Amino acid sequence: MDRLVSMQAFTRVVDVGSFARAAESMDLPKATLTRLIQNLETHLGVKLLHRTTRRISVTNDGAAYYERCVRILADVEEAEQSLTRQNNSPRGTLSVDTTAGLAQLVLVPHLHEFFQAYPDLKLDLTINGKPIDLLQEGVDVVLRVGTPVEESMVARRIGHVQLAFYASPIYLNRFGTPHDLAELAQHKAVNFLSNRTGREMPWPMARGMERSEVLLPSAISTNDADVYMGCALEGHGVARVSRAMAEPYVASGRLVEVMTDWQTEELPISAMYPQNRHLSAKVRVFVNWAADLFSRHPHFGAAQQRLAAAA
Structure with a gap:
């Protein structure tokens, strides 16, 4: 045996x-x-x-x-x-689960760099915005947006998401542009459904010392980022979108930033893996590579010094 x-x-x-x-x-x-x-x-x-x-x-x-x-x-x-040389060149299959946005905007455009550095690794990249059981699913590491709640996981913060408020010209031409909270309260939103609770997620908002939490009525709510963006582009309401995702649509004129005097929360991006398991070489090199990649991204890495200071 x-x-x-x-x-x-x-x-x-x-x-x-x-x-x-x-x-x-x-x-x-x-x-x-x-x-x-x-x-x-x-x-x-x-x-x-x-x-x-x-x-x-x-x-x-x-x-x-x-x-x-x-x-x-x-x-x-x-x-x-x-x-062996595996410390410098780990081998095998690495299973990574992330969101479509992080994969498309950050990971995929730079995968050739990863494979050039680690040619003996094969990457299984799955897209799933919902919480998963890594051991049950056979996943090595997940990248997630938002505050980690899984106590059984090691969570290394590798970046952040900047969010702002946008609407399409289609919507603004019909309903006007909100400039303050009183005006915003008269509008509809495209609301995002939490993958954890299934409920619509309110918007924390701040301007100087003013604080508020807004949950607008909506004609449609969804838990899918692509559908969410599509609804915003089609004029179904004001949406809270990451600046990285909104940027090309703002440049093309399909989205307009609104409520520009108000800020909303920045969401952390974390790489997570089970805490009761040995950190294998393939997980270690991927997490280090991803952390460096996000730190260099103009939208996801600007707060890296603050993250490091807070750690």
Whole structure:
């Protein structure tokens, strides 16, 4: 029995909660992975997993063994990396989950730089604005906009999103341009639905010492950034949009910034990964690369010095 492979199989089953998904992620037949776990239990003389047709759970012995396996496998990987060139050129597949906006505006235009620096890495880039379970989904790192709430994750702040208020000339020609809160209250918004709560998200607003939180009525609300922008462009209301996304539409005349005396919150951008796992070389180099990339971006990196000072 290959003890390390069996340990890897066991930890992967615990992580994803499924023999089928674990086998797929390890590129093994399900029967082979099942046999590895069975042989491991026989070798140890204890039951590691409770298996039913509906779910898999870890026994008390299995939970204790899992924690030790995670540390052992991390030590093995670190030892191998110290004796090979993987510290400088990590290998394998890196699974990254992010939003469409961050992928299109920041990551994709510079991926050739990443692959030039790390030619032995393959990137699986998925787009999902909703919270996900990294271990269940087999994802190595996520990039998210907004304050992290997942306590089980390490969150490294790598940038920020500047937001402002915009409307299309189509809308403004029909309803006028708001200049203050009283005028804004007479308008409609394109509202964004929180992926966490499903509720419309209000707009924190500030001008000097004045503070307010505004939630305008809307004809349409959505949780998709592309649909949100499309509704703003078609004149369905005032929208709160990142300056990076709005910039080309302002330049073409399809959007106009409004309420320019008022500011809204800046949202942090974070790279997140499980805190109970060894930070592999491939995750480390990607997070460092992404942090540098965002720091150089004119819209997402201007606050890097403030972020560093606040850390």
